[in-house]
Structure formats: C-alpha cells, structure tokens
Amino acid sequence: MERLDGRVALVSGAAQGLGRTIATRLAAEGARVAVNDRRPSPELDALAEETGGFAAVADVSDPDAVARMAGEVEEALGPPEVLVANHAYMTMSPFVEHDPDDWWLNVDVNLTGTFLLLRAVLPGMRKLGRGRVVIIASEFGVVGWANASAYSASKQGLISLTKTLGRELGPEGILVNAIAPGIMDTPQLDVDALDAGVSPEEIRRRYAAESPSGRIGRTEEIAALAAFLASDSSSAFVGQILQPNGGTTRGPA
Amino acid sequence: MALVTGAASGIGAATAARLTEHGFAVAGVDLQPSAAALSLELDVTDRDAVREAAERAASELGPVSVLVTAAGVYEMTPLAEIDDERWRRMLRVHLGGVANACWAVLPGMLAAGSGTIVTISSELALAGGDGDAHYVAAKGAILGLTRSLGWELAPRNIRVNGVAPGPTDTPLLAQDSPWRDPAYLAGLPLGRLVTPDEVAEAVVFLVEEGTYFAGQTISPNAGAVI
Numbered sequence: 001m002e003r004l005d006g007r008v009a010l011v012s013g014a015a016q017g018l019g020r021t022i023a024t025r026l027a028a029e030g031a032r033v034a035v036n037d038r039r040p041s042p043e044l045d046a047l048a049e050e051t052g053g054f055a056a057v058a059d060v061s062d063p064d065a066v067a068r069m070a071g072e073v074e075e076a077l078g079p080p081e082v083l084v085a086n087h088a089y090m091t092m093s094p095f096v097e098h099d100p101d102d103w104w105l106n107v108d109v110n111l112t113g114t115f116l117l118l119r120a121v122l123p124g125m126r127k128l129g130r131g132r133v134v135i136i137a138s139e140f141g142v143v144g145w146a147n148a149s150a151y152s153a154s155k156q157g158l159i160s161l162t163k164t165l166g167r168e169l170g171p172e173g174i175l176v177n178a179i180a181p182g183i184m185d186t187p188q189l190d191v192d193a194l195d196a197g198v199s200p201e202e203i204r205r206r207y208a209a210e211s212p213s214g215r216i217g218r219t220e221e222i223a224a225l226a227a228f229l230a231s232d233s234s235s236a237f238v239g240q241i242l243q244p245n246g247g248t249t250r251g252p253a
Numbered sequence: 254m255a256l257v258t259g260a261a262s263g264i265g266a267a268t269a270a271r272l273t274e275h276g277f278a279v280a281g282v283d284l285q286p287s288a289a290a291l292s293l294e295l296d297v298t299d300r301d302a303v304r305e306a307a308e309r310a311a312s313e314l315g316p317v318s319v320l321v322t323a324a325g326v327y328e329m330t331p332l333a334e335i336d337d338e339r340w341r342r343m344l345r346v347h348l349g350g351v352a353n354a355c356w357a358v359l360p361g362m363l364a365a366g367s368g369t370i371v372t373i374s375s376e377l378a379l380a381g382g383d384g385d386a387h388y389v390a391a392k393g394a395i396l397g398l399t400r401s402l403g404w405e406l407a408p409r410n411i412r413v414n415g416v417a418p419g420p421t422d423t424p425l426l427a428q429d430s431p432w433r434d435p436a437y438l439a440g441l442p443l444g445r446l447v448t449p450d451e452v453a454e455a456v457v458f459l460v461e462e463g464t465y466f467a468g469q470t471i472s473p474n475a476g477a478v479i
Binding site: 163166167170171181182211212213214217218221222224225228233234235236237238239240242243244245246247250252 | 379400403404407408418419442443444447448451452454455458462463464465466467468469471472473474475476479
C-alpha cells in the first residue's frame, strides 16, 4: 500500500527536469500521473507509459488548450486529485531592456498558466471533495534576482496565489501549498550560464560554492517534498511556502 | 538512533512513536517516563543531565544521528504578572532545552560527519500571541537558534530545521484554552486543531527526506499562519 494508491495526478512541464522527476516519484507512490508539456514528443509518451498516465499536451498559457487537456485527462484517468504546477518559462534581461512581449510571456506562462490549470481541475476536485495542489515557485520569488524581473515577479505572484488559495480552498479540503526551491540541477541552469557568460559546468560549480550546504539541489529532493505535499502526510499544511534551498535564502517567504 | 525530548506526551510522544515505526531506536527524554525504547527521566534545563543522558543513549542504542526537541511548557500570563522566575523558567525550558540537547549531541554528529536536528517551535513564534509573551519570546528564540545552527552546520553536513505547529491537540493545551474555542477554530482554514501525528509526520519528512532543507522552519498549522 503506497501513499498515493488510486489517485490521479497532473504534473505540468513534465517532459524534463524537475517535472519529470516529480511525475516519476508520484507514480512510484502509486498515483496514475498525467504528464503535461506544451509539445508532443516520444519522451513525453514514454514517460506517460511509465507513470501509468496520459501524455497531456497543452500550452498552459492557452485557456482553450488547457480546458481541452483537462477534459482529456479526466476522460482517460478520471479527475485529478493532485495538481503539481511545475511548468516554467524564464528569460533573463536587464529590466529596461527586456522585450515587453517576452516579459509578459514569463508572467503568462508561470502565473496565468497556473491559474488556468487550477481553474480547469477545480471542478473535479470539488466533485471528489478533496484535492492537493503543489505549486512550484522559486527562491527568486522570495528574494528577487537581478535581470530576472519578470520571472521573479511571476514566482512571487505564485506565492501570493498559494497563500490566498490556501485560505480560500482550505475549508473545502483542497489544500494548496508551494515549494520555493533554491538552485537545482536542471536544464534551467543552462539559461543562467548563458546570462552569466560562463559554461554550464562553471555555473554549477559557482552555485555550489555559494551555498552553505556546498552543493546544488537534486530534483529528487524536491520531488520527495512534492510527494509529501500531495499525500495525506501533509494534512495540516495549507497556504505554506516550503523552501528547500540548502541554506541559500535566509528570509521567510 | 534518535533522541527525542518531551517524549512522554503530545508532539514528542507522537514523534517518538512514528520514528520507532520508521525503524529508529528512540531514546525519550522527559520529566515523566515515556514509551520510547529507552526512557530517560530528567529536566532538559539541566545541561549536565542532558549530556549524560545523550551519552547513555549513545552507549545503549548507538550514535545519535537524529535529535528532535519537543520538550515544552505553556502557561498564559499577562505581561505585568510575568515575574523573573516565570520569564527565566520559560526561556530555560525552551531555548535552554534545545541548546542543551544540541550541545549534548553535536560533538558526536560532528565526529560522524552527519546528523539531523529538528526543533519544535510554535505558530505563536511566527505570529505573536496575546497573554503569553514569555512563551512567544522563548519559542521565537528557538526559531533564531534553528536558523543560525542551520547555517552554521550545513557545511558540516548536519541539517538543522524546525517545525512550527499550529494549535495542536496535546495536554499542553488546557481544556479551557482559547485555542479550543469552536469560534476560534472556525476561523482557521482547516477549521480544527492540528493532531500530534500530523506534526510527527512533518518531523519524519524532515528527518528522512528533507535533505535540501537548512535552517528552515515548516508549519503544519491548519492555516493559523499563512
């Protein structure tokens, strides 16, 4: 008997990196996991096969696509009891030079995309009378980050959304919490490396050296927390922002 | 091996039981006898007694790899009535109890090159209280100590984090406590008290899988502080 036996989960941005690890972990705990990404791919299909789920293709910033996808997931697996909003888009640029369309794309994907996913799965959770929402924020949303104004604003927006929906949906038994991870070993680090003008290996070395724990985080560590928040083990957590970051960020969210 | 203070009742007892289920040999420290594999009766404000207890636990059950500090007392007292003795006692039990336990187990953890410490504070330390300033100050001090030790010891592969529960259904909460008032509870997003088991689950998560947390305090609080 595993913690998530018989439960349906939807993980967005699951084709690679953290989302993929989270989907695999939830499946290992018994969930059938619909794995979302914005483009179909053999990798996504293979992952869906592995997670007993469904390859749920949709651009999360497109309201019609998200609504269609939610319908397909419900048809294939039943209504998701667990939503992990993990998808993210990030570009870095000095604030005044940031292309406005691209600036808004950060917000539309990260913040509005999560709103659209929530709106799409909420009726199903209400039908079940229970739900778990895990929103992947970022330590950039807690402390800000130079040249990442759009991304940081979108992630702080997700933190505020988590707190508000914790209050608003908690009484219905739908528990919304967020994870604000520190630096993790994901393809996102390649974007940071590009911005800093150094190699991917060098950016990983630098971040590890700057962390009190002397290393960057593993996606498995964040996935373990996501599984905890998706399960009954976390039944008294609501509206909380958890910060696995190896000690890099001191402030509370 | 896990050393748990305040193991005879409430959150400490639930944590000791859950850690035992997860395969840990548990030594329980409390003024009262506990159900832990090794029950050590002593006062956590006594630094020497805590050190000797940790040494005995290590010799009987093996090196202490996990410390959970749940020992605590609570009383409501208006500020003007908190005399020196009440103030001192509250700080000695909470801040002193945590510090004494850390002093007792850290030499072994540092020598081993690994270890995990979880402190129990309170949502009142995050939000403040009304009529319990000495308790809030003492629990707030635990938050500060947790953060500082978390930072100081992360490079040594010792993880120090905390759990700040919401109002929890334990003997510490008197039957006429304002936190048992249905009108108060109805205002919480979850509309109920937290159970000791729910706090224990959070502790066990930090111990077993919270491997990238350092100096953090997480809050199973039914929405009392968001």
